[in-house]
Amino acid sequence: MRTDQKVVEMKMGVGAISRAKKGFTANGDAYLVEEINQGILISLIDGIGHGDHAERAATICVKTIRDYIRSREDFTLTGLFYACDDALRATDGVVMAVVIIKIDEGRIHFAGVGNITTRIIGSENSYPISTGGIIGYNMQRVIEHTYPYTSGDLILMHSDGIRSGINRELLLRLCSQDEERIADALFREYARGTDDATIVVARERRSE
Numbered sequence: 001m002r003t004d005q006k007v008v009e010m011k012m013g014v015g016a017i018s019r020a021k022k023g024f025t026a027n028g029d030a031y032l033v034e035e036i037n038q039g040i041l042i043s044l045i046d047g048i049g050h051g052d053h054a055e056r057a058a059t060i061c062v063k064t065i066r067d068y069i070r071s072r073e074d075f076t077l078t079g080l081f082y083a084c085d086d087a088l089r090a091t092d093g094v095v096m097a098v099v100i101i102k103i104d105e106g107r108i109h110f111a112g113v114g115n116i117t118t119r120i121i122g123s124e125n126s127y128p129i130s131t132g133g134i135i136g137y138n139m140q141r142v143i144e145h146t147y148p149y150t151s152g153d154l155i156l157m158h159s160d161g162i163r164s165g166i167n168r169e170l171l172l173r174l175c176s177q178d179e180e181r182i183a184d185a186l187f188r189e190y191a192r193g194t195d196d197a198t199i200v201v202a203r204e205r206r207s208e
């Protein structure tokens with residue numbers, strides 16, 4: 001049963017680029033955008049290191065999230081992180097941030113462990129902060145934060161293969177373009193090439 005993606009496409013415009021470190025085919029970064037009961041879930045994952053080991057850890061993490069959200073009507077973000085932490089004990093670890101956009105409630109729920117950047121750009125700009133550590137290795141506290149959400153807000157997430165400090169003016173200028181073009185422009189400008197790099201841009205589609 002894979003109708004989720006269609007529902008997501010109807011509701012959200014998503015622009016995403018993920019590319020392995022220069023010279024590698026295995027990509028230790030991964031992302032996931034899924035329709036769930038509570039709203040739209042976006043997750044960005046960076047497997048520690050690079051190459052096959054990192055890709056394997058990221059793949060297991062994605063599968064764990066899918067299994068977890070499909071087997072539960074309701075779940076907490078904290079619970080989701082603990083499930084991933086358990087699943088990654090025997091492999092290398094990952095860092096991850098997860099956003100759940102609750103469109104009807106006008107809220108975004110966020111939790112992150114390790115170095116993934118998340119920004120909510122719109123009527124109110126938020127810069128959710130992750131806690132430290134590595135999932136599957138030394139994850140400690142997972143803290144869930146809630147932010148206001150308004151239709152049209154842009155969710156931007158990226159791994160550390162994208163240089164931090166994306167220029168605010170550039171971002172605001174790009175906001176009038178579609179999500180694929182925004183992701184593309186930011187990737188071209190900010191991807192390092194020295195690490196796996198992933199950027200995800202998501203925005204609710206305007207209802208006609």
Ligand SMILES: [Mn+2]
Nearest residue numbers: 046160161195
């Ligand atoms: Mn990285």
